[in-house]
Amino acid sequence: MESAARGLCQGKFEDIRIHDVSRVHLSYLIRDIWKYKAIIFASPTYDAHLFPPMAHLLHMLDLKGLKNRIAGIIGTYGWSGGGLKYIREFVEKNNWELLEPIVEANFTPNEEDLQKCYELGLNCSQNLLMR
Numbered sequence: 001m002e003s004a005a006r007g008l009c010q011g012k013f014e015d016i017r018i019h020d021v022s023r024v025h026l027s028y029l030i031r032d033i034w035k036y037k038a039i040i041f042a043s044p045t046y047d048a049h050l051f052p053p054m055a056h057l058l059h060m061l062d063l064k065g066l067k068n069r070i071a072g073i074i075g076t077y078g079w080s081g082g083g084l085k086y087i088r089e090f091v092e093k094n095n096w097e098l099l100e101p102i103v104e105a106n107f108t109p110n111e112e113d114l115q116k117c118y119e120l121g122l123n124c125s126q127n128l129l130m131r
């Protein structure tokens with residue numbers, strides 16, 4: 001997330017919030033997602049699905065049916081993968097605009113993965129500033 005945030009700042013977009021879904025109450029997460037136009041989701045794969053607090057957040061967002069958002073996706077996995085596709089399904093189901101690149105890292109992100117996260121942040125800021 002820090003690399004994506006650096007990309008956003010480099011693109012001159014500095015009104016950024018970073019939340020850890022395992023530590024921040026759902027009400028604060030939803031409040032900020034409601035307020036902001038672009039959201040970058042990052043989650044590890046957990047039992048061939050998403051990290052549970054992230055799965056819960058997406059379920060709650062699904063119920064709210066928020067429209068007109070831009071989304072980036074960063075996913076990590078250890079062996080089978082699988083988490084990322086649930087974020088993608090959520091984004092597509094809700095007709096949110098999907099930003100490139102979609103980043104998928106095996107275990108801890110390496111330099112190349114972090115560069116892609118940076119590009120994702122940069123693309124996100126350029127997209128936002130064109131509106």
Ligand SMILES: Cc1cc2nc3c(=O)[nH]c(=O)nc-3n(C[C@H](O)[C@H](O)[C@H](O)COP(=O)(O)O)c2cc1C
Pocket residue numbers: 043044045046047048049076077078079080081082106107108109
């Ligand atoms: C409880 C648990 C379940 C996991 N389940 C999966 C899984 O089903 N498939 C998979 O590819 N990786 C799985 N992983 C691996 C994590 O996705 C991987 O450790 C994480 O994406 C990378 O973060 P790390 O480098 O901090 O461990 C699991 C990890 C834990 C702790």
